[in-house]
Amino acid sequence: MPGALDTLHRVVTPENIDLQAEAAGPLSRCLAYLVDLALRTGVMIVLGLLTLPLGQVGGGLLLLAWFLLDWFYPVMFEVLARGQTPGKRMLGLRVVNSDLSPVGWNVSLIRNLLRTVDFLPMGNLLALLSMCMSERFQRLGDLAAGTLVIYVPQVPRGVPLPGVPTMAPPLPLSPDEAQAIINFTRRSHQLSGERQRELAAVLEPARPARASDPVAYWQGVGLGLMGES
Amino acid sequence: MKQAEFERQHTSLWQSYEATLDGDAATASALPGLYRNVCAHLSLAKQRRYSPELIGRLNDLASRGYFVLYGASHRHQRLWLRFFAVDFPRTIAKNRRYVLGAVLLFVLPGLAMGLSAYFTEDVIYSMFHPSEVRHFEAMYDPANARVGRERDAGDDWMMFAHYVYNNIGIAFRTFATGLLFGLGSAFFLVYNGLAMGGVAGHLTRAGYGVTFYPFVIGHGALELTAIALSGAAGLRLGAALLMPGKLSRLNALRGAAGESAIIIYGASAMLLVAAAVEAFWSSRSALPDGLRLGVGTILWLLVLFYLCSGRKRGT
Numbered sequence: 074m075p076g077a078l079d080t081l082h083r084v085v086t087p088e089n090i091d092l093q094a095e096a097a098g099p100l101s102r103c104l105a106y107l108v109d110l111a112l113r114t115g116v117m118i119v120l121g122l123l124t125l126p127l128g129q130v131g132g133g134l135l136l137l138a139w140f141l142l143d144w145f146y147p148v149m150f151e152v153l154a155r156g157q158t159p160g161k162r163m164l165g166l167r168v169v170n171s172d173l174s175p176v177g178w179n180v181s182l183i184r185n186l187l188r189t190v191d192f193l194p195m196g197n198l199l200a201l202l203s204m205c206m207s208e209r210f211q212r213l214g215d216l217a218a219g220t221l222v223i224y225v226p227q228v229p230r231g232v233p234l235p236g237v238p239t240m241a242p243p244l245p246l247s248p249d250e251a252q253a254i255i256n257f258t259r260r261s262h263q264l265s266g267e268r269q270r271e272l273a274a275v276l277e278p279a280r281p282a283r284a285s286d287p288v289a290y291w292q293g294v295g296l297g298l299m300g301e302s
Numbered sequence: 303m304k305q306a307e308f309e310r311q312h313t314s315l316w317q318s319y320e321a322t323l324d325g326d327a328a329t330a331s332a333l334p335g336l337y338r339n340v341c342a343h344l345s346l347a348k349q350r351r352y353s354p355e356l357i358g359r360l361n362d363l364a365s366r367g368y369f370v371l372y373g374a375s376h377r378h379q380r381l382w383l384r385f386f387a388v389d390f391p392r393t394i395a396k397n398r399r400y401v402l403g404a405v406l407l408f409v410l411p412g413l414a415m416g417l418s419a420y421f422t423e424d425v426i427y428s429m430f431h432p433s434e435v436r437h438f439e440a441m442y443d444p445a446n447a448r449v450g451r452e453r454d455a456g457d458d459w460m461m462f463a464h465y466v467y468n469n470i471g472i473a474f475r476t477f478a479t480g481l482l483f484g485l486g487s488a489f490f491l492v493y494n495g496l497a498m499g500g501v502a503g504h505l506t507r508a509g510y511g512v513t514f515y516p517f518v519i520g521h522g523a524l525e526l527t528a529i530a531l532s533g534a535a536g537l538r539l540g541a542a543l544l545m546p547g548k549l550s551r552l553n554a555l556r557g558a559a560g561e562s563a564i565i566i567y568g569a570s571a572m573l574l575v576a577a578a579v580e581a582f583w584s585s586r587s588a589l590p591d592g593l594r595l596g597v598g599t600i601l602w603l604l605v606l607f608y609l610c611s612g613r614k615r616g617t
Binding site: 092094140186189213259 | 365461564
């Protein structure tokens with residue numbers, strides 16, 4: 074199983090199915106952080122210009138705004154916008170509990186207050202160390218709150234299938250063999266003609282003599298196995 | 303069954319399921335049933351090794367339903383009255399060992415520093431720069447007409463924001479650095495204790511106590527206790543790492559984090575009120591000192607009574 078190596082996070086639900094999500098690594102999370110930082114800075118500059126004519130009261134409001142943005146900007150978005158600050162949305166990330174359910178106030182508050190420690194000794198160094206050493210790229214705040222950052226799954230588009238006539242398999246196939254032929258058909262648009270002929274040659278002994286083009290024949294068998302007509 | 307046939311059979315179900323997820327109220331009650339169907343389809347698709355695209359799509363559909371069905375309901379998070387009446391005092395009572403530890407770490411260095419600053423002239427300069435000492439001497443000099451800071455109503459707002467930003471920031475940092483095996487929290491508690499004790503002792507020695515204590519007693523009731531409480535929440539985190547008991551360190555930390563979040567909510571609310579008291583009440587030096595001292599004492603009693611109220615319910 075590739076499970077030990079890759080970054081897939083599996084969760085078994087009460088319905089006894091396992092849901093999968095891909096944990097996001099330090100680079101995309103850092104980029105999301107920078108986007109958020111830029112956004113927050115922009116908001117502060119605009120607010121600063123708006124409150125400039127208000128004198129001391131304006132200064133007070135600005136300081137309050139800074140306090141709220143500094144500590145609660147990620148919390149508000151993570152709880153109210155389904156685990157996504159604007160930066161995370163842009164990078165396609167989402168904060169979830171380790172059982173993939175959405176985060177609540179307590180959890181989000183913990184993971185964001187503990188940023189103070191993740192930032193130590195400078196430039197999020199502890200966070201980076203912790204991410205590299207934990208299984209699911211979790212910084213210290215994530216570990217304490219029991220959260221992780223995942224990629225929002227991109228609903229995959231269909232792949233173009235080769236336009237060849239459907240064929241019946243020449244002999245009974247095991248599930249693994251059928252899967253191999255289906256994958257060969259589905260990847261035809263990604264493989265060069267040379268490589269396709271090379272792969273089809275592997276199956277040469279099983280090909281009936283009447284099929285003239287081995288590539289088209291096995292693609293047709295694949296289509297048949299998938300149930301396309 | 304072949305994949306194309308499978309998709310043809312179930313596409314309409316998946317579509318109505320998706321419509322329900324997107325907020326189609328008419329079919330909301332059908333969601334659990336539809337969700338179980340989609341879960342079954344996902345298992346089938348995996349077992350029959352349908353294409354990764356189909357499995358990915360079903361995984362996404364099932365995940366979204368799982369989010370909706372098992373996610374925390376926002377309705378149950380607005381019980382703030384229950385929070386202040388029950389949860390917060392009870393959590394404090396449950397963690398009274400850490401609260402006691404934090405109070406000692408805060409008060410003992412404060413007392414020691416206060417007494418030494420009261421009895422000796424120059425110990426305050428080991429903690430503060432002479433210009434800082436002159437600054438807070440000037441703030442509380444009884445010769446000044448208005449004690450605290452010279453200011454009008456606009457300044458009150460500015461100071462309120464400053465207190466919120468500064469004090470709650472200190473509380474958050476005192477809490478968060480507890481993750482470093484409690485050392486950060488202990489450091490901030492001791493440091494703040496030393497600083498406040500030093501200032502109090504020095505001003506009392508200088509004979510400025512008549513202006514200093516009426517000013518600080520009111521908001522101090524909320525502010526000092528809240529700082530100690532956030533320190534206690536931090537010590538709770540550190541203790542979970544140092545003494546996890548029968549749990550793994552990670553699980554002990556998660557349990558501690560949930561409880562300390564409750565303490566932090568309460569402490570933040572107290573600091574918010576403290577900032578308002580400090581900005582709009584404590585600075586009213588025109589009011590008689592006796593009134594401010596009396597109100598301050600009542601505040602202290604109320605706060606301590608409230609914070610200890612969790613014990614009666616038994617934990």
